[in-house]
Amino acid sequence: MSSLRAKIQDVFNEPACEQNRGKDAKARKEGCSKPLTPGAAAGGCAFDGAKIVLQPITDVAHLIHAPLACEGNSWDNRGAASSGPTLWRTSFTTDLTELEVVMGQGERKLFKAIREIQKAYGPPAIFVYPTCVTALIGDDIEAVCKRAAEKFGLPVVPVNAPGFVGSKNLGNKLAGEALLEHVIGTVEPDDAGPYDINILGEFNLSGEFWLVKPLFDRLGIRVRACIPGDARYFDIACAHRARAAMMVCSTALINLACKMEQRWDIPFFEGSFYGITDTSEALRQISQLLVKKGADPEILGRTEALIAEEEAIVWKKLAAYRPKLEGKRVLLNTGGVKSWSVAHALMEIGIEIVGTSVKKSTVGDKERIKQILKDDNHMFEQMTPRELYAMLSEHRADIMLSGGRTQFIALKAKTPWLDINQERQHPYAGYDGMVELVRQIDLAIYNPIWRQVREPAPWDCQPAVREELPRTKSEAVTLHAVQELAGTTADDFGEC
Structure with missing residues (x-):
């Protein structure tokens, strides 16, 4: 148990965090x-x-x-x-x-x-x-x-x-x-090369990483280990021979990236595969790190050519959605890297972010949100279900992107909802993933069911009764009985 306590104390000492680096020794060990x-x-x-x-x-x-x-x-x-x-x-x-x-x-x-x-x-x-x-x-x-x-x-x-x-x-x-x-460092690979990288904190949710890996393959970059998404034990055991690394979710594995840099001199950066700009920037930074570690500088030119080609294709695909989604308001109730990366991705096509959760975000994540949104008033640490419902029912957002636990709040408020967390069924990473994300938002917002559920219920709205006198005494008695049974009179009926 004493070794566990020492290990817990050690993981809170995060020198890779810029904000943590400026603290004194005691405060640094408390982490973020x-x-x-x-x-x-x-x-x-x-x-x-x-x-x-x-x-x-x-x-x-x-x-x-x-x-x-x-x-x-x-x-x-x-x-x-x-x-x-x-x-x-x-x-x-x-x-x-x-x-x-x-x-x-x-x-x-x-x-x-x-x-x-x-x-x-x-x-x-x-x-x-x-x-x-x-x-x-x-x-x-x-x-x-x-x-x-x-x-x-x-x-x-x-x-x-x-x-x-x-x-x-x-x-x-x-x-x-x-x-x-x-595990890491227990096996020595016999095929280590100058273009080997690690991807840390990528979980391959719904096969997302499979949309990104072909881009590396086209550049001649080998993903030595993707930890943990779709990983193999042998690949992780050999991960210490990679030349560079990308950190996707720093909240989860920043300590792993930092210590691999200390032990095996594997430089890393934090990036995202959500959105066009962030995906392109991630490819650039990986190529630059590889060149610093001895790779041929010609990879920088090939990377720019690939980015230009892929961006042209994806912008052409997104052009059909921009007129329908530009100006739509999105509420992001998620955390971690998605709190800023998805927000940035959506703003690229003209969608407005009315709020994003930072409950599970690091200090660095929050700084990125401030830079992207230009206003920290759109950040909320925690929003209660009552507050979420009030915001959605007042139509301050056109759609909410969140996890499954809050979907029923959106449904109760008769607001479109899209799963953005780990239970989602569609991959949203990379260039093709961005197109899929926009397509799913378009399908959710313009689903005809929302027009139907927002209409008054049939029992709240009854058709008007023609104002004409009963032709016989029996008809008058029958009409009076029906009205008494329903608790209404003829004056209560009107158009919806």
Whole structure:
């Protein structure tokens, strides 16, 4: 437990953060994260965060050492995609019972589970995750993993991030520490070259990275490791031989990028593949870093030619949408890199950003938002469901882009909504992804269902009754009875 405390303290010391660099030694170790309120969910626990970062490594077996509920709550919580292995989609857990906890049988059952996975699936590695229960009862995960690795001849990696140690973001960073300590640098590739790069913090949600990788292929740049999206264990083990790196989500893995630069001299920058300008700038910066590390400068010219060609194509495709979407107002209720990168991407085609959430954004993310929007009044740290509903029902936004948890607020306000978070079904990265994002916004805003649901309900609006006297006494009695049953009179009926 003392080693875990030291590791937690270390991940908060983030020298790669410009704002953190200017603090004194004590304040620097506190990092940029706010302290948690006891009992608050804080967007997920540390175990959840570690699982999010590591589960997209597709050929690895992920074993949860805990009661069954821990794995049930964390499985399949990201829409990451794989181009090959599907082992990561299989759920493994030791399924501890109360009796095994009381009798101290956890370590023995964990060793047995590792042996069964090795025999049945033969994975290149097994990642073992303790949770609150197994950490509190004192199971020595690291010792069991070390013994199993020696016995079965494969890497067994302890991911020491039980839920009670902190927030989901802390779990992200502890997962990066596990890769640094047990995986990266353990294999020496025989094909290292001057055009090898790493992409860090890219999760390949809905296959997004597959829209970007062909651009690197055309430039002759090899993605040595994409961590974690569509990754393979061997690729990550060889990641220390890359020449440069791009950080996509600094909130999750800034510590990994920083320490890889310190240990193996791999320079990195933070960029985004959302939007035309940001995608082009990311390609430029990668090429420039490679040239500084010894690559042929001719790659800079090829990069500019590729950018010019792709931008011409994408702007031509977007021309059809601009007249319909220019001036439309979007509310972004997301966080992290999307809080500024998606905002910038939408503003490029004339869409107005009326607000963007910065709840999960770093200080650097917030500075970018200020530069893009030219006004920090459009930034909100946290907006309650009541405030979101009021904003949408008052028609201050034409559409909301957010995660699934707030979609029902938009639907209640009869406002178009589009999923922008990890559960989304469409890829939005790169040049083609930008076209897809704009297409989905257009489909959502101009869906004819919104005109129908905004009309008054039939029971709030009844057709007018012709004002004519009943022709017979029986007709008069019948009309009076119907009006009494409905609680209305003839004067109450009118046009909608």
